Amino acid sequence: MHNVRMRGNRFIPLQDPIPCRTMKLPYKKGRMNMELTYTPQGDYLLPNLTLSEAETTIGKYGMMRKTFLKTERKGMYAHLMLSEQLNRHLADIDRTAREQIDWTMQELLRLNPAPDKASDPLAWTGHMNNLKQQAEELILAELIYH
Known part of the structure; x- marks a missing residue:
């Protein structure tokens, strides 16, 4: 949960939640730089991942x-x-x-x-x-x- 402060009988957040965060992974030998974006979901930051393949039906x-x-x-x-x-x-x-x-x-x-x-x-x-x-x-x- 985000940091909150009580004022009267209401909770007031100390900072607005960030809708999307970007994180740059460090370069390591044999790997490429990647930029990942994260979206807050409750107390967690979930990565915005997509599949490069289209979803196909398999029989x-x-x-x-x-x-x-x-x-x-x-x-x-x-x-x-x-x-x-x-x-x-x-x-x-x-x-x-x-x-x-x-x-x-x-x-x-x-x-x-x-x-x-x-x-x-x-x-x-x-x-x-x-x-x-x-x-x-x-x-x-x-x-x-x-």
């Missing part, structure tokens, strides 16, 4: 790749994250996986036609789920867990 296959990298390829995960390329990598993997699954399903459907959906909807659903599972198995081994 199922991107999240599976992220989990794989975190557990099995920790060095690659750390490199992608520190170079701010992780979200782009995961979005590319997700997009590529979806495209390949769609293409593989079309090819499997061409080779193994589905039963009529109107006359036997349960058989059609089972057949389509089977084709999707086959396509996912191929993609997961080649793209996600590689």
Whole structure:
């Protein structure tokens, strides 16, 4: 809390809060000078930080790749994250996986036609789920867990 003084039954601040502060970090060998601005939030000064990457939505296959990298390829995960390329990598993997699954399903459907959906909807659903599972198995081994 800012320094305050009582006058009667009112608190009067001794100084106005500073809306934004700038701090210059000292130069050290191998590092560059950086200027950071801080905004007071209650008793704390929080840095005004922004991401250089745009926020992207990552789907199922991107999240599976992220989990794989975190557990099995920790060095690659750390490199992608520190170079701010992780979200782009995961979005590319997700997009590529979806495209390949769609293409593989079309090819499997061409080779193994589905039963009529109107006359036997349960058989059609089972057949389509089977084709999707086959396509996912191929993609997961080649793209996600590689």
